[in-house]
Amino acid sequence: xxxxxxxxxxxxxxHTVRELVEDGRDVVVYxxxxxxxxxxxxxxxxxVVGDINxxxxxxxxxxxxxxxxVIHFAAESQVGESMANPEKYYFNNVVGTLNLLKxxxxxxxxxxxxxxxxxxxxxxxxxxxxxxxxxxxxxxxGRTKLMVEKILVDYDVAYGIRHVALRYFxxxxxxxxxxxxxxxxxxxxxxxxxxxxxxxxxxxxxxxGTNYPTPDGTCIRDYIHVTDLAKAHILALDWLINGGPSRxxxxxxxxxxxxxxxxxxxxxxxxxxxxxxxxxxRLGDPAVLIASSKKITDELGWIPRYTTLDDMVKTAWNxxxxxxxxxxxx
Numbered sequence: 037x038x039x040x041x042x043x044x045x046x047x048x049x050x051h052t053v054r055e056l057v058e059d060g061r062d063v064v065v066y067x068x069x070x071x072x073x074x075x076x077x078x079x080x081x082x083x084v085v086g087d088i089n090x091x092x093x094x095x096x097x098x099x100x101x102x103x104x105x106v107i108h109f110a111a112e113s114q115v116g117e118s119m120a121n122p123e124k125y126y127f128n129n130v131v132g133t134l135n136l137l138k139x140x141x142x143x144x145x146x147x148x149x150x151x152x153x154x155x156x157x158x159x160x161x162x163x164x165x166x167x168x169x170x171x172x173x174x175x176x177x178g179r180t181k182l183m184v185e186k187i188l189v190d191y192d193v194a195y196g197i198r199h200v201a202l203r204y205f206x207x208x209x210x211x212x213x214x215x216x217x218x219x220x221x222x223x224x225x226x227x228x229x230x231x232x233x234x235x236x237x238x239x240x241x242x243x244x245g246t247n248y249p250t251p252d253g254t255c256i257r258d259y260i261h262v263t264d265l266a267k268a269h270i271l272a273l274d275w276l277i278n279g280g281p282s283r284x285x286x287x288x289x290x291x292x293x294x295x296x297x298x299x300x301x302x303x304x305x306x307x308x309x310x311x312x313x314x315x316x317x318r319l320g321d322p323a324v325l326i327a328s329s330k331k332i333t334d335e336l337g338w339i340p341r342y343t344t345l346d347d348m349v350k351t352a353w354n355x356x357x358x359x360x361x362x363x364x365x366x
Contacts, residue, residue: 288327
Protein backbone atom coordinates (compact mmCIF):
# COMPACT_ATOMS: atom_id res chain seq x y z
CA UNK A 37 0.00 0.00 0.00
CA UNK A 38 1.34 3.42 -0.97
CA UNK A 39 0.93 7.09 -0.09
CA UNK A 40 -0.12 9.48 -2.86
CA UNK A 41 1.45 12.94 -2.46
CA UNK A 42 -0.28 15.49 -4.67
CA UNK A 43 1.93 18.47 -5.37
CA UNK A 44 4.86 16.32 -4.29
CA UNK A 45 7.26 18.03 -6.71
CA UNK A 46 6.72 21.41 -5.04
CA UNK A 47 8.62 23.03 -2.18
CA UNK A 48 6.95 21.58 0.91
CA UNK A 49 5.71 18.51 -0.97
CA UNK A 50 9.17 17.45 -2.12
CA HIS A 51 10.59 17.80 1.39
CA THR A 52 7.75 15.68 2.75
CA VAL A 53 8.37 13.05 0.08
CA ARG A 54 12.05 13.01 1.04
CA GLU A 55 11.20 12.40 4.70
CA LEU A 56 8.67 9.71 3.83
CA VAL A 57 11.14 7.85 1.61
CA GLU A 58 13.88 8.09 4.23
CA ASP A 59 11.37 6.62 6.70
CA GLY A 60 10.88 3.61 4.41
CA ARG A 61 7.41 4.49 3.13
CA ASP A 62 6.14 3.70 -0.36
CA VAL A 63 5.36 7.02 -2.06
CA VAL A 64 3.87 8.06 -5.38
CA VAL A 65 4.06 11.72 -6.44
CA TYR A 66 1.22 13.28 -8.45
CA UNK A 67 2.03 16.72 -9.84
CA UNK A 68 1.23 18.72 -12.97
CA UNK A 69 4.66 20.44 -12.71
CA UNK A 70 3.12 23.90 -13.16
CA UNK A 71 4.87 25.00 -9.96
CA UNK A 72 6.82 21.89 -9.01
CA UNK A 73 10.04 20.48 -10.43
CA UNK A 74 10.70 17.01 -11.76
CA UNK A 75 14.23 17.27 -10.35
CA UNK A 76 12.84 17.68 -6.82
CA UNK A 77 11.46 14.14 -6.89
CA UNK A 78 14.10 11.66 -5.87
CA UNK A 79 15.24 8.83 -8.11
CA UNK A 80 13.18 5.72 -7.60
CA UNK A 81 10.04 7.59 -6.52
CA UNK A 82 7.25 7.23 -9.09
CA UNK A 83 6.09 10.56 -10.56
CA VAL A 84 2.72 10.75 -12.28
CA VAL A 85 2.42 13.98 -14.26
CA GLY A 86 -1.25 14.87 -13.96
CA ASP A 87 -3.70 17.50 -12.80
CA ILE A 88 -6.00 17.13 -9.81
CA ASN A 89 -8.89 18.16 -12.04
CA UNK A 90 -8.30 14.95 -14.02
CA UNK A 91 -10.54 12.54 -12.11
CA UNK A 92 -9.86 9.61 -14.45
CA UNK A 93 -6.07 9.88 -14.09
CA UNK A 94 -6.38 10.25 -10.32
CA UNK A 95 -8.53 7.12 -10.10
CA UNK A 96 -6.23 5.16 -12.41
CA UNK A 97 -3.20 6.21 -10.33
CA UNK A 98 -4.84 5.14 -7.08
CA UNK A 99 -5.77 1.78 -8.55
CA UNK A 100 -2.40 1.16 -10.24
CA UNK A 101 -0.31 1.90 -7.14
CA UNK A 102 -2.74 0.55 -4.50
CA UNK A 103 -2.96 3.92 -2.78
CA UNK A 104 -3.97 3.70 0.87
CA UNK A 105 -3.71 7.36 1.92
CA VAL A 106 -3.16 10.84 0.50
CA ILE A 107 -1.13 13.90 1.47
CA HIS A 108 -2.61 16.78 -0.50
CA PHE A 109 -0.40 19.77 -1.32
CA ALA A 110 -1.53 20.51 -4.89
CA ALA A 111 -2.92 24.07 -4.92
CA GLU A 112 -2.46 27.55 -6.27
CA SER A 113 -1.12 29.63 -3.41
CA GLN A 114 -0.45 33.27 -4.31
CA VAL A 115 -2.73 35.61 -2.39
CA GLY A 116 -2.53 38.52 -4.83
CA GLU A 117 -3.18 36.34 -7.85
CA SER A 118 -6.15 34.76 -6.10
CA MET A 119 -7.82 38.17 -5.80
CA ALA A 120 -7.15 39.01 -9.47
CA ASN A 121 -8.12 35.59 -10.83
CA PRO A 122 -10.52 33.90 -8.38
CA GLU A 123 -11.80 31.48 -11.03
CA LYS A 124 -8.38 29.84 -11.27
CA TYR A 125 -8.26 29.36 -7.51
CA TYR A 126 -11.77 28.04 -7.03
CA PHE A 127 -11.40 25.56 -9.90
CA ASN A 128 -7.96 24.33 -8.88
CA ASN A 129 -8.12 24.43 -5.09
CA VAL A 130 -11.78 23.58 -4.49
CA VAL A 131 -13.01 21.73 -7.59
CA GLY A 132 -9.66 19.96 -7.91
CA THR A 133 -9.90 18.75 -4.32
CA LEU A 134 -13.45 17.55 -4.94
CA ASN A 135 -12.12 15.48 -7.87
CA LEU A 136 -9.42 14.08 -5.60
CA LEU A 137 -11.98 13.21 -2.91
CA LYS A 138 -14.28 11.57 -5.45
CA UNK A 139 -11.40 9.40 -6.66
CA UNK A 140 -10.56 8.55 -3.04
CA UNK A 141 -14.18 7.64 -2.31
CA UNK A 142 -14.47 5.49 -5.42
CA UNK A 143 -11.17 3.72 -4.61
CA UNK A 144 -12.00 3.32 -0.91
CA UNK A 145 -9.10 5.51 0.25
CA UNK A 146 -10.09 6.78 3.69
CA UNK A 147 -7.21 8.95 4.93
CA UNK A 148 -6.04 12.40 3.80
CA UNK A 149 -3.65 14.96 5.25
CA UNK A 150 -4.54 18.38 3.85
CA UNK A 151 -2.15 21.28 3.41
CA UNK A 152 -4.27 24.15 4.69
CA UNK A 153 -3.07 27.63 5.65
CA UNK A 154 -2.99 30.29 8.33
CA UNK A 155 -4.84 32.36 5.71
CA UNK A 156 -8.09 30.76 6.95
CA UNK A 157 -7.91 33.09 9.97
CA UNK A 158 -7.64 36.40 8.13
CA UNK A 159 -6.87 39.33 10.44
CA UNK A 160 -6.10 37.74 13.82
CA UNK A 161 -8.06 38.88 16.84
CA UNK A 162 -5.50 37.51 19.29
CA UNK A 163 -1.83 36.56 19.36
CA UNK A 164 -0.73 33.81 19.41
CA UNK A 165 -3.32 32.39 17.03
CA UNK A 166 -4.96 29.20 18.28
CA UNK A 167 -7.28 26.79 16.50
CA UNK A 168 -10.19 28.35 18.40
CA UNK A 169 -9.69 31.76 16.75
CA UNK A 170 -12.41 32.95 14.33
CA UNK A 171 -11.87 31.98 10.70
CA UNK A 172 -12.52 35.01 8.51
CA UNK A 173 -10.20 34.74 5.49
CA UNK A 174 -9.56 38.02 3.70
CA UNK A 175 -8.33 36.52 0.41
CA UNK A 176 -9.76 34.17 -2.18
CA UNK A 177 -6.82 31.86 -1.46
CA GLY A 178 -7.73 31.71 2.22
CA ARG A 179 -11.40 31.14 1.39
CA THR A 180 -10.54 28.18 -0.84
CA LYS A 181 -8.56 26.58 1.98
CA LEU A 182 -11.38 27.10 4.47
CA MET A 183 -13.92 25.73 1.97
CA VAL A 184 -11.87 22.57 1.57
CA GLU A 185 -11.63 22.16 5.34
CA LYS A 186 -15.43 22.32 5.56
CA ILE A 187 -15.78 19.87 2.67
CA LEU A 188 -13.45 17.46 4.46
CA VAL A 189 -15.65 17.57 7.56
CA ASP A 190 -18.69 16.68 5.44
CA TYR A 191 -16.83 13.86 3.66
CA ASP A 192 -15.82 12.42 7.01
CA VAL A 193 -19.44 12.35 8.21
CA ALA A 194 -20.90 11.07 4.95
CA TYR A 195 -18.18 8.76 3.60
CA GLY A 196 -15.82 8.04 6.50
CA ILE A 197 -12.84 9.77 4.87
CA ARG A 198 -10.86 10.97 7.88
CA HIS A 199 -8.54 13.96 7.60
CA VAL A 200 -5.99 16.12 9.32
CA ALA A 201 -5.86 19.75 8.13
CA LEU A 202 -2.55 21.49 8.86
CA ARG A 203 -2.67 25.29 8.97
CA TYR A 204 0.82 26.62 8.70
CA PHE A 205 2.50 29.94 8.54
CA UNK A 206 5.72 30.87 6.70
CA UNK A 207 7.69 27.85 5.49
CA UNK A 208 11.43 28.52 5.32
CA UNK A 209 14.78 26.83 4.83
CA UNK A 210 15.83 23.83 2.78
CA UNK A 211 16.87 20.23 3.19
CA UNK A 212 20.12 19.99 5.14
CA UNK A 213 21.74 18.13 2.21
CA UNK A 214 21.28 21.16 -0.04
CA UNK A 215 19.84 18.83 -2.70
CA UNK A 216 16.33 20.32 -2.66
CA UNK A 217 15.05 23.72 -1.66
CA UNK A 218 12.76 26.61 -2.50
CA UNK A 219 12.36 27.54 -6.17
CA UNK A 220 9.27 29.53 -7.16
CA UNK A 221 8.51 31.55 -10.28
CA UNK A 222 7.74 34.28 -9.47
CA UNK A 223 9.30 34.26 -6.02
CA UNK A 224 7.11 35.90 -3.37
CA UNK A 225 8.64 34.67 -0.08
CA UNK A 226 10.88 36.93 1.97
CA UNK A 227 13.91 34.71 2.66
CA UNK A 228 14.48 33.52 -0.94
CA UNK A 229 13.94 37.09 -2.20
CA UNK A 230 16.70 38.28 0.16
CA UNK A 231 18.85 35.40 -1.10
CA UNK A 232 18.31 36.65 -4.66
CA UNK A 233 19.63 40.05 -3.58
CA UNK A 234 22.66 38.38 -1.98
CA UNK A 235 23.28 36.50 -5.23
CA UNK A 236 23.01 39.67 -7.33
CA UNK A 237 19.78 38.60 -8.99
CA UNK A 238 17.92 41.58 -7.48
CA UNK A 239 19.21 45.07 -6.74
CA UNK A 240 17.57 45.42 -3.32
CA UNK A 241 14.91 44.21 -0.93
CA UNK A 242 11.84 46.35 -0.42
CA UNK A 243 10.57 46.70 3.14
CA UNK A 244 6.82 47.27 3.09
CA GLY A 245 6.25 49.41 6.14
CA THR A 246 8.63 50.51 8.89
CA ASN A 247 6.12 52.09 11.27
CA TYR A 248 4.27 49.06 12.61
CA PRO A 249 3.75 48.78 16.40
CA THR A 250 6.64 46.32 16.72
CA PRO A 251 10.10 46.71 18.34
CA ASP A 252 11.81 47.71 15.06
CA GLY A 253 8.75 48.95 13.15
CA THR A 254 8.63 46.07 10.62
CA CYS A 255 6.18 43.19 10.39
CA ILE A 256 6.73 40.11 12.54
CA ARG A 257 5.99 36.67 11.14
CA ASP A 258 6.18 33.08 12.37
CA TYR A 259 8.69 31.06 10.33
CA ILE A 260 8.89 27.29 10.42
CA HIS A 261 11.53 25.09 8.83
CA VAL A 262 10.27 23.09 5.88
CA THR A 263 11.66 19.83 7.27
CA ASP A 264 9.74 20.38 10.51
CA LEU A 265 6.62 20.89 8.39
CA ALA A 266 7.34 17.64 6.58
CA LYS A 267 7.68 15.76 9.87
CA ALA A 268 4.32 17.15 11.00
CA HIS A 269 2.64 15.74 7.89
CA ILE A 270 4.03 12.29 8.67
CA LEU A 271 2.85 12.48 12.28
CA ALA A 272 -0.59 13.51 11.02
CA LEU A 273 -0.67 10.60 8.60
CA ASP A 274 0.34 8.16 11.34
CA TRP A 275 -2.42 9.59 13.54
CA LEU A 276 -4.94 8.61 10.86
CA ILE A 277 -3.30 5.24 10.18
CA ASN A 278 -3.61 4.45 13.88
CA GLY A 279 -7.32 5.20 13.82
CA GLY A 280 -7.29 8.79 15.07
CA PRO A 281 -10.31 11.01 14.34
CA SER A 282 -10.24 14.02 12.03
CA ARG A 283 -8.35 17.02 13.35
CA UNK A 284 -7.17 20.53 12.40
CA UNK A 285 -3.88 21.88 13.74
CA UNK A 286 -1.77 25.02 13.54
CA UNK A 287 1.91 24.64 12.72
CA UNK A 288 4.19 27.43 13.81
CA UNK A 289 7.34 28.24 15.70
CA UNK A 290 5.45 30.05 18.47
CA UNK A 291 7.82 32.99 18.13
CA UNK A 292 8.13 35.59 15.44
CA UNK A 293 10.93 37.36 13.60
CA UNK A 294 10.71 40.81 12.05
CA UNK A 295 11.58 41.65 8.46
CA UNK A 296 14.67 43.52 9.67
CA UNK A 297 15.74 40.57 11.82
CA UNK A 298 15.52 38.28 8.78
CA UNK A 299 17.55 40.68 6.62
CA UNK A 300 20.21 41.12 9.31
CA UNK A 301 20.44 37.35 9.84
CA UNK A 302 21.00 36.79 6.11
CA UNK A 303 23.69 39.47 6.11
CA UNK A 304 25.47 37.88 9.06
CA UNK A 305 25.36 34.33 7.68
CA UNK A 306 26.24 35.18 4.08
CA UNK A 307 28.67 38.00 4.84
CA UNK A 308 26.92 40.04 2.15
CA UNK A 309 25.37 43.47 2.70
CA UNK A 310 21.75 43.53 1.56
CA UNK A 311 20.64 46.84 0.01
CA UNK A 312 17.16 47.79 1.15
CA UNK A 313 14.45 50.29 0.34
CA UNK A 314 11.77 51.40 2.77
CA UNK A 315 8.38 51.73 1.13
CA UNK A 316 4.74 51.98 2.15
CA UNK A 317 2.73 49.24 3.82
CA ARG A 318 0.85 46.69 1.75
CA LEU A 319 -2.89 46.69 2.20
CA GLY A 320 -4.01 44.04 4.67
CA ASP A 321 -0.59 43.20 6.14
CA PRO A 322 -1.07 42.62 9.91
CA ALA A 323 1.70 43.82 12.22
CA VAL A 324 2.19 40.44 13.91
CA LEU A 325 1.29 36.86 12.98
CA ILE A 326 2.40 34.18 15.43
CA ALA A 327 0.83 30.74 15.86
CA SER A 328 0.29 28.55 18.85
CA SER A 329 1.26 24.93 18.10
CA LYS A 330 0.34 23.64 21.54
CA LYS A 331 -2.49 21.45 20.27
CA ILE A 332 -0.41 19.42 17.79
CA THR A 333 2.45 19.19 20.29
CA ASP A 334 0.13 17.86 22.99
CA GLU A 335 -1.83 15.46 20.76
CA LEU A 336 0.70 14.27 18.18
CA GLY A 337 3.99 14.96 19.93
CA TRP A 338 5.26 17.31 17.22
CA ILE A 339 8.41 19.15 18.31
CA PRO A 340 10.15 21.42 15.75
CA ARG A 341 13.85 20.70 15.45
CA TYR A 342 15.06 23.73 13.47
CA THR A 343 13.68 26.51 15.64
CA THR A 344 16.13 29.39 15.23
CA LEU A 345 16.24 31.86 12.39
CA ASP A 346 19.91 30.92 11.94
CA ASP A 347 18.89 27.29 11.29
CA MET A 348 16.45 28.34 8.58
CA VAL A 349 18.71 30.89 6.90
CA LYS A 350 21.78 28.60 6.93
CA THR A 351 19.96 25.75 5.19
CA ALA A 352 18.32 28.18 2.74
CA TRP A 353 21.69 29.73 1.88
CA ASN A 354 23.24 26.28 1.46
CA UNK A 355 20.60 25.55 -1.20
CA UNK A 356 20.51 28.95 -2.93
CA UNK A 357 24.29 29.45 -3.04
CA UNK A 358 24.75 26.03 -4.66
CA UNK A 359 21.74 26.48 -6.97
CA UNK A 360 21.42 30.20 -7.81
CA UNK A 361 19.07 29.32 -10.67
CA UNK A 362 17.11 26.80 -8.61
CA UNK A 363 16.41 23.46 -10.21
CA UNK A 364 17.56 24.83 -13.57
CA UNK A 365 21.09 24.25 -12.23
CA UNK A 366 20.41 20.52 -11.79
